[in-house]
Amino acid sequence: MSMSGAPGARERLVVIGGDAAGMSAASQARRLKGPDELEVVAFERGHFASYSACGIPYWVGGEVDDRDRLIARTPEEHRARGIDLRMRTEVTEIDVAGRRVRARDLGSGAESWTPYDKLVIATGARPVRPELAGADAAGVHGVQTLDDGQALLDTLARTRGRRAVVIGAGYIGVEMAEALIGRGYEVTVVNRGKEPMSTLDPDMGCLVREAMAGLGITMVNDAEVTEVRTDDAGRVRAVVTEDAEYPADVVVLGIGVRPETSLARAAGLPVGEHGGLLTDRAMRVRGHEDIWAGGDCVEVLDLVSGQSRHVALGTHANKHGQVIGTNAGGGYATFPGVVGTAVSKVCDLEIARTGLREKDARRVGLKFVTATIESTSRAGYYPDASPMTVKMLAERRTGRLLGVQIVGREGAGKRVDIAAVALTAGMTADQMTALDLGYAPPFSPVWDPVLVAARKAAREVREAD
Amino acid sequence: MSMSGAPGARERLVVIGGDAAGMSAASQARRLKGPDELEVVAFERGHFASYSACGIPYWVGGEVDDRDRLIARTPEEHRARGIDLRMRTEVTEIDVAGRRVRARDLGSGAESWTPYDKLVIATGARPVRPELAGADAAGVHGVQTLDDGQALLDTLARTRGRRAVVIGAGYIGVEMAEALIGRGYEVTVVNRGKEPMSTLDPDMGCLVREAMAGLGITMVNDAEVTEVRTDDAGRVRAVVTEDAEYPADVVVLGIGVRPETSLARAAGLPVGEHGGLLTDRAMRVRGHEDIWAGGDCVEVLDLVSGQSRHVALGTHANKHGQVIGTNAGGGYATFPGVVGTAVSKVCDLEIARTGLREKDARRVGLKFVTATIESTSRAGYYPDASPMTVKMLAERRTGRLLGVQIVGREGAGKRVDIAAVALTAGMTADQMTALDLGYAPPFSPVWDPVLVAARKAAREVREAD
Structure with a gap:
């Protein structure tokens, strides 16, 4: 193993985590610095690297028939590009003072230390597992990694019963409900909130509930899971709430994810109130010149609220990786923050949000007006024009x-991208009413639905004060 | 006829032109001021008011089966809302000094003067007719008004031959080519430019040419029409260019439109270099406190080039009308300008543009880099992901x-709306690379195609200087 820091010697960049953020960072650093200048070593504890975790529900649902299609780049491809990617190798300790990481080969069990000059932490997120009896039972699955997805598909193949319970009704829960319906399961979604999709205000979430009911999904809201009941063999049998029991042959956890920062915490690196690593704009871990972090394990600045939040999304992870790799490779780039955009679908129902919900705005002390309008996707007279509801919040x-x-x-x-850009630019609802958006009858009514909402919101603003 | 200007008397708003801009203005003014304060009189020379001219190609093509579906509000509905809409009545003179307009009832031929306190000019545009022998022959049609569309459909119903020639390959030409293909015609498009869709750079227009060829449309580029040949009965027989002759049973003019400002010019109102009326931000005709103009008859500020241009689009006309009606109704609103967004389609090929083409940028002295990328509409592994080409121009x-x-x-x-908002906000390509756009596999690759183009453009900018 080469020693780092010797005069004239090449530097070593160590990356912990071989998915979107980690491998984007590794690849970008590799592009900027050749192997004579920089050695790039990446550790991944799973069986897969550089895959689309966001694609797992569609793989489980059968829209994507082959797991390998979710893999953007194989370990061999990374190695051919000069990245020393070590699969099934788990980093177990970061020694910040000693500038080295300890890693265990999960095959042989052998452990060794690897020194670094520069370190990238991209340890991702882990699904929230309720602190319940039975939550770790056979047949209970998260869907965070390709390994998770494979385990779920194995369970589905093995299981004769057709009753699935999804715990949680956020993006993952809703997408998994669709996937399981697609596989012919009877699906019940058990949700703590008043409506599904708590990333929306309840008055918009109710539209999702109605659509899910239309798909034959049983939606149980306002329900707290108290136990996952198992049979004698330790296999899941039912999901129990305070009020009822839902028989289950398979259970999918869709209650969100938390930053996976146990390694970083143990090493004394700074973690924020949402459990994510804290970085500066260049994605450097605060107070550490040569350590970067990105992807699902960090907190990011919410440009609308001005506060820190945790958003686990592949699109951010890729951006972080790009920024980190540029900086670690001697260039300069920053990640300014997010506005909180997310899109999803349940069958043909599309669901999108950006910026603050009512409760987010209240939490940061903002007073606001709301405007909700109904319009259509195309000119009303054009074939297949479909209804669309847009809700807008604007500051008083x-x-x-x-x-x-x-x-x-x-x-x-x-x-929603229209609003995402407008939020980034700090536009007012009134300014938005003049936006020159693409118009032709097959694409939009003459007033785009977002503009109709902006007109109403601007009027509410004028009338509120 | 009531006299205007008497103390305490209600004011009269006169609107010339009963389509999008005119009737939006009339309706908005009516909303803000009751009939006791404001009389609203609108003159329309055609048979229809408040219709979607942009929908005519789809009506001709059969996607929209009923002409009346293009009509947003009938004359009766306008009258029920307190607007004195006079159909088939053509304004023949504006007497600015005398604050009155002369109008002719096209049925009876009777003419009379109507005084106004406030005037709205919304006279629209007229299709460019080539100065050629035969350009006015029977069987040669513009498609600017519902009356035009009806006349074309009447010709199609009467004509046994199935050969159609479309002159011009801009939005209207391309949409009409699709419409006529849909009706089973053999369609030839004769185009002056190197490629169809001269609103795109030629390297993007060539993609449209290829798609049109795939639809069985004969595309003749680089061709100047020299004559429309007629038979003894004065009916169109062929379109003749310098090099060839294209037999035609029907000809559609798709070579664009010019502002219809003959009335305004005769009245001495200011007209710009593109032939449109010149207004201020409140859509007031320059130098005239009580005269507004909007829709296809005005020039607008291009926010990207800083220069004036003419853009005939229903979405702008509606915005202008809204602004004019607000101001004429005693409120305050402005139209800041356009960025030049347009979308269209030929069958399933979608075509969009915003901002400046290469030649526009050169014309205003801007140096730029270009970046063209190919990506997909959805994650590459998701079903029905389709290829997409994005070209971006950024200033050096x-x-x-x-x-x-x-x-x-x-x-x-x-x-293209992403770019339209970013242009409005004055963003750089580099800033755009961090945009928080909606991502999920059914909606976008993890890097949205617009972001991929922005990354490449930002790199070109860095490397250019």
Whole structure:
């Protein structure tokens, strides 16, 4: 093993975590510095690297027939590009003072230390597992990694019963419900909130509930899971709430994820109130010149609220990796933050949000008006024009856009990008009413639904003060 | 006829032109001021008011089966809302000094003067008719008004031959080519430019040419029409260019429109270099406190080039009308300008553009880099992911976004809105790379195609200086 820091010797960049953020960082650093200058070593504890975790529900659902299609780049491809990617190797300790990491080969069990000059932490997230009896039973699955997805598919193949319970009704829960319906399961979604999709305000979430009911999904809201009941063999048998019991042959955990920062915490690195690593704009771990962190294990700045939050999304992880790799490779790049955009779908229902919900705005002391409108995806007279509901929040007095939520059919989801850019630019609802958006009858009514919402929100702002 | 200007008397708002801009203005003014304060009189020379001219190609093509579906509000509905809408009545003179307009009832031929306190000019546009022998022959049709569309459909119903020639390959030409293919015609498009869709750079227009060829449309580029040949009965027989003759049973003019400002010019109102009325931000005709103009008859500020241009689009006309009606009704509103966004489609090919083309940027003295990328509409592994080409122009040194062009299938067109908002906000390509756009596999690759283009453009900017 080469020693680091010797004069004239090449530097070593060590990456912990071989998925989106880690391998983007490794690849970008590799692009900027050749092997004579920089050695790149990446550790991944799982069987897969550089895959689309976001694609797992579609793989489970059968839309994507082959697991390998979710893999953007194989370990061999990474190695051919000069990255020393060590699969099935888990980093067990970061020695910040000694600038080295300890890693265990999960095959042989052998452990060894690897020194680094620069370190990237991209340890991702882990699904929240309720602190319940039975939560670790056979047949209870998270869907965070390809390994998780494979384990779930193995269970589905083995299981004769067709009753599935999804715990949680956020993006993952809703997507998994669709996937399991697609596989012919009877699906019950047990949800703690008043409505599914708590990333939306309840008045928009109710539109999702109605659509899910239409798909034959049993939606149980306002329900706290108290126990996962198992049979004598330790296999899941039912999900129990305070009020009822839901028989289950398989259970999927869709209650969100937490930053996986146990390694970083143990090493004394700074972690924020949402459990994620804290970084500066260049994605450097605060107070550590040569350590970067990105992807699902960090907190990011919410540009609308001005506060820190945790958002686990592959698109951010890729951006972080790109920024980290540029900086670690001697360039300069920053990640300014997020506005909180997310899109999803349940069959043909598209669900999108960006910015703040009502409760987010209240939490940070913002007063706001809301405007909810119904419009259509295309000119009303054009074939297949479908209804779309848009809700907009704008700050009182200033009129500044605070958030947008959209529920509709084809063409609804990506319309949220209009608001995402407007939020980034700090536009007011009134300024948005003049936006020169693409118009032709097959694409939009003459007033795009987002503009209709902006007009109403701007009027509410004027009338509120 | 009531006299205007008497103390305490209600004011009269006169509107010339009963389509999008005119009737939006009339309706908005009516909303803000009751009939006791404001009389609203609108003149429309055609048979229809408040209709979607943009929908005519789809009506001709059969996607929209009923003409009346293009009509947003009938004359009776306007009258029920307190607007004195006079159909088939053509304003023949504006007497600015005398604050009155002369109008002719096209049925009876009677003429009379109507005084106004406030005037709205919304006279629209007229299709460019080539100065050629035969350009006015029977069987040669513009498609600017519902009356035009009806006349074309009447011709199609009467004509046994199935050969159609479309002159011009801009939005209207391309949409009409699709419409006529849909009706079973053999369609030839004769185009002056090197490629169809001259609103795109030629390297993007060529993608449209290929798609049109795939639809069985004969595309003749680089061709100047010299004559429309007629038979003894004065009916169109062929379109003749310098090099060839194209037999035609029907000819559609798709060579664009010019502002219809003959009335305004005769009245001495200011007209710009593109032939449109010149207004201020409140859509007031320059130098005239009580005259507004909007819709296809005005020039607008291009926020990217800083220069004036003419853009005939229903979405702008509606915004203008809203602004005019608000101001004429005693409120305050402005129209800041356009960035030049347009979307269209030929069958399943979506075509979009915003901002400046290469030649526009050159014309205003801007140096720029270009970046063209190919990506997909959804994650590559997701079903029905379709290819998409995005071209981006960014200013050298500053990196400011100058324009975006997109050609692709489903999901390509409205993606241009991302760039439209970014242009409005004056973002740089580099800033755009961090945009928090909606991502999920059914909606986008992990890097949205617009972001991929922005990354490449930002790199080109860095490397150019």
